[in-house]
Amino acid sequence: MREDSPGLFDLSGSSPAYGLFEPARLTQARVRLGIKKTDLAAQVGVSPAAIGQYEAGVNSPRPDVLDRLSRVLGVRPEFFSVGRPLARLETVNAHFRSLRSARVSDRKKALATATLIWELTFALERYVKFPEPDFPEVEPGTAPPDAAMLLRKHWNLSDGPVKHLVAVAESHGIVVAVRPLGEIDAVDAFSTVIVDRPIVITTPRRSENVFRHRFSIAHEIGHLLLHADSGEYSATLEKEADEFAASFLTPASSMDAALPQRLNLTALDKIGRTWGVSPHSLVRRMVERGRTTESSARRAYQRLAMLEDPADDPTSAYPGEVPTLLKRAADLARDHGAGIPALAEALKINPKQVRNLLGEADQRPVLRLVNNE
Numbered sequence: 001m002r003e004d005s006p007g008l009f010d011l012s013g014s015s016p017a018y019g020l021f022e023p024a025r026l027t028q029a030r031v032r033l034g035i036k037k038t039d040l041a042a043q044v045g046v047s048p049a050a051i052g053q054y055e056a057g058v059n060s061p062r063p064d065v066l067d068r069l070s071r072v073l074g075v076r077p078e079f080f081s082v083g084r085p086l087a088r089l090e091t092v093n094a095h096f097r098s099l100r101s102a103r104v105s106d107r108k109k110a111l112a113t114a115t116l117i118w119e120l121t122f123a124l125e126r127y128v129k130f131p132e133p134d135f136p137e138v139e140p141g142t143a144p145p146d147a148a149m150l151l152r153k154h155w156n157l158s159d160g161p162v163k164h165l166v167a168v169a170e171s172h173g174i175v176v177a178v179r180p181l182g183e184i185d186a187v188d189a190f191s192t193v194i195v196d197r198p199i200v201i202t203t204p205r206r207s208e209n210v211f212r213h214r215f216s217i218a219h220e221i222g223h224l225l226l227h228a229d230s231g232e233y234s235a236t237l238e239k240e241a242d243e244f245a246a247s248f249l250t251p252a253s254s255m256d257a258a259l260p261q262r263l264n265l266t267a268l269d270k271i272g273r274t275w276g277v278s279p280h281s282l283v284r285r286m287v288e289r290g291r292t293t294e295s296s297a298r299r300a301y302q303r304l305a306m307l308e309d310p311a312d313d314p315t316s317a318y319p320g321e322v323p324t325l326l327k328r329a330a331d332l333a334r335d336h337g338a339g340i341p342a343l344a345e346a347l348k349i350n351p352k353q354v355r356n357l358l359g360e361a362d363q364r365p366v367l368r369l370v371n372n373e
Contacts, residue, residue, distance in 0.1 A: 021060040024088050025080045026051075029073040031089065032112035034105065044068045079348035085122050087115040087194045094192035095223035095241070096233060097206070097216065106186035113184060114201055116347070117177055118194040120326065120357050123346040127333040130325070133173035133198050135225055144240045147226055148247035159254050161275045164320025165214045169221060175199045176217065176323040178207045178359065191220035198224050210315040211278035218245035246285060249277050255285050263292045263300055265307075279304055327358050 030040055030051075037055075041048040046065060053059040061069060070077045089111050096107055121130070136154040138147050152159075155172060162168060166176050181203050189202035200220040207213040222244030227237050258275075260267045263286060268279040275282075283300045286292045292300075315321050330343065344351045 020081050021054075021066075022080055022082045022086065023055050023057040024086055026069065026073075027055045027089060028086075028112050028115060029069075029075050029079065030055075031105075031108045032116065033073060034109050035073075040069075040072065043072045074350075074353070076348045076350070081348070084346075084348070085119060085195075087118050089115065092192055092194060093230075094190045095220065095227060095237070096190040097188040097219065097238075102186035106184070107190075110184040110187045110190055110201065111192070113179055114190075114192050114199055115194065117175065117199060117201070117326075117357060118197060119347055120343065120354070121175055121197060121199075121329075122195075123343055124326070124329045124333055126346070127336055127338045128329045130329065131171055131173040133196060135172075135198075138225055142226070144222060144226065144243035145247035145252065147222070148244050149251065151221070151225060151248065152251070159251050162249060163276070164318075165217055165249075165276065166323055167320045169200070169217060170323065170325040173198065174221070174224070175325060177201050177326065177357075178323060179203055181205060189216045189220060191223050193224065193228060200224075207315050209278075210313045210318045210321055211272065211276065211281070213315045213321055214249065214276050215245050215278070215281060218248050221245075221248070246281060246288075250275055250281070250285055252289065255282075255289055259286055259289060259291055261291060263296050265300060265303060323359065327360065330358050 030037070035043075037051040038048045041051045044051075044065060045068065046061075050059070050061075054061050066077050066080060070079065089108060092111055092115065094107070094111055094114065096102070096110070124130070134155070136150050138150060142150070152162075155168065157168075170176055175197060177199070179201055184201070184203060187203065189200070189206050191198065191200045193199070200217060202213065202216050202220075206216040219241045222241035223237070226240060226244060230237060258271055259282065263283070265279055268282045268286075272279050272282055280301060283292070283297050283304075287294060287297050330340070333343070334340070340351045340354050343354045347354065
């Protein structure tokens with residue numbers, strides 16, 4: 001490895017060997033859109049080898065090629081310049097809740113989105129003081145239920161339901177974002193830490209139902225707390241994150257008092273609405289607490305599958321479970337003279353893309369031309 005090779009966190013002047021062009025920016029923009037090098041080369045009018053050389057830092061594109069790259073990738077030409085904080089994809093670890101069909105390219109695409117969200121966060125922090133990341137120290141080998149109780153205590157939460165889980169997470173420095181399925185199709189949810197800022201990203205597949213959404217967020221918090229130093233997928237780590245989420249949302253001591261002695265789906269639905277978890281989760285807790293058997297649980301899951309309506313309990317109906325940290329920070333920055341155009345300038349993207357990263361819908365009226373001929 002070259003001694004002057006760039007690191008995770010680059011500022012102006014830290015990579016003089018690359019001149020004005022930052023190769024990692026091209027990789028970030030291309031991977032985020034899921035475009036192969038060969039396809040990008042065809043659209044820009046250069047060879048696939050040339051794209052590879054640009055991304056490897058062997059050559060820099062001519063100004064006319066840079067303009068074509070920016071148009072195809074939907075960024076400004078200045079986006080590719082050195083001098084701005086950059087989280088490089090190869091240095092970022094993440095924990096993914098992926099579909100079985102997810103490929104390495106799908107995960108890289110999701111990570112490229114995460115790096116841009118981190119850059120937006122970094123830009124906003126020039127104008128707004130964010131909550132500091134707030135996690136307790138957890139000894140290696142700590143059991144997930146013990147870690148969950150430790151975090152509850154650290155965050156001054158009672159043994160009761162955690163109301164507004166996303167708002168609580170954001171208040172303790174975790175950036176939460178929901179990205180559209182078209183952007184990260186094969187990934188349900190994932191978490192990462194970039195330059196000490198924890199980020200959790202989920203999709204409508206996980207967030208359309210508030211109970212599934214809350215469990216996913218708690219699952220990712222478990223990864224952030226327990227598995228910060230491990231970025232490799234492991235069924236064991238996923239199981240531990242599930243155990244953490246169940247213990248964090250429904251502590252064992254509280255469940256021993258709240259759960260019925262026998263399996264009763266109507267009772268579990270009522271308890272679930274109090275605790276903000278699904279009946280499926282409570283059936284599993286009943287098995288864990290010795291209140292029912294695995295065979296009874298399987299029959300309960302079958303009945304729940306017949307009764308379930310995916311449209312019930314949308315997350316949008318629960319304001320405390322909708323991420324607001326980035327949007328509120330942007331509103332505060334705007335009030336202090338740094339609106340969307342200033343953020344777009346900092347990130348070298350267009351204002352529409354900034355609004356998209358903030359989760360804002362485009363409120364502008366649509367101009368439609370009617371042909372009367």
